[in-house]
Amino acid sequence: MSAKIRIGVIGAGNIGNVHMENFSQLTDDVELKAITDVYLPLAEKRAEEYGISTVYETAEDVINDDLDAVIVAVPNKYHAPLAIQALKAGKHVLLEKPMAINEADAKEIYLTQQSTGKMVMIPHQMRWESVPMQVKEQVERGELGEIYHAKAGWFRRKGIPGWGTWFTQKAESGGGPLIDIGVHLLDLSLYLMGNKKPVAVTGSTYAEFGPKRKGIGTWGTPNWEGSYDVEDIASAFIRMEDGSTLTLDVSWAVHMDTDNQPFVHLLGSEGGASIRGNEGKFLTERFDKPMEIALTKPENDEGERLRLSRHFVECIQQGKEPITSALTGYTNNLILEAIYESSRTGKEVVLNWDAVEGKQ
């Protein structure tokens, strides 16, 4: 491996650009070396902005270049084929969330990662936000005691992204707000609860806005020629092996009084933690009185995306497993699929861990 980690970028859209902004700051350790986008002028524009030497016409060209890692920042449907191809070509992969559009694709990524020994990291930036990091530290120090329940979610009142584009077509995205924003809250909650093993899931999804072309947000440009076949709200109950539980509620659009902020509440035997947006509280009881400590993001915070970029680089340099690994990505996809299945069947879904336990 050369001194600098050589990275190729597949997908120069919104989030691809965010990754380039951050990795380009790690000049001592990283060289952004190649880029592609199906819309080539965008790849060329980014190459100029970030001093990337090679613009390729296809993702395959990037994957086959002499690189250490690739960033996959394209619509969800392409995550599995591109990540698998990159792993097989000996590249580490920073793979945008959700890891895949369904459990079967996620399983294939996970098994390929295991067999190639290359790394997959899912950039769930919320794990690197300042307040969740402070909460995680308190959880690990035992300040919350046993976490027996958590409530997580994100209610957007009018936030359907890119109506009619890949975002709102299940075959392209895998689902609506559950897989788009719910996956972040699911991932963060499982991490803060201590990566307990989830065993059973019930859930329901609804679509009262999108099909009527209501609830349209400002993210993405609508394509009125397109279609909408995903949910606009989802509600789920997830049970862990040790009996602890998690509720997950997310919407793109809902008639509800909401502050439009992501939240996680952890309920522990000795204390609790509430995270809302960039702020949080540690809560407990002392001398028969409720006690709270505010948790805030420092003013000079360097930012979660820079921290996650550095983590990716360090994992490659030191041969470490990233904290948002292929296994955590697979776990999220397993649960998301179970929520959709439970909604379809009206029954609880017991999670099948055979792929991970080598039984399949």
Ligand SMILES: NC(=O)c1ccc[n+]([C@@H]2O[C@H](COP(=O)([O-])OP(=O)(O)OC[C@H]3O[C@@H](n4cnc5c(N)ncnc54)[C@H](O)[C@@H]3O)[C@@H](O)[C@H]2O)c1
């Ligand atoms: N972590 C986060 O907070 C976050 C935020 C937004 C999006 N995302 C994820 O990032 C991914 C991309 O989302 P986005 O908002 O950047 O979308 P986007 O539409 O802005 O960008 C996607 C880009 O990929 C290009 N593209 C499509 N297929 C391609 C292919 N096969 N090869 C090369 N380029 C291809 C498109 O031309 C486009 O420029 C999605 O999986 C999304 O879920 C994550």
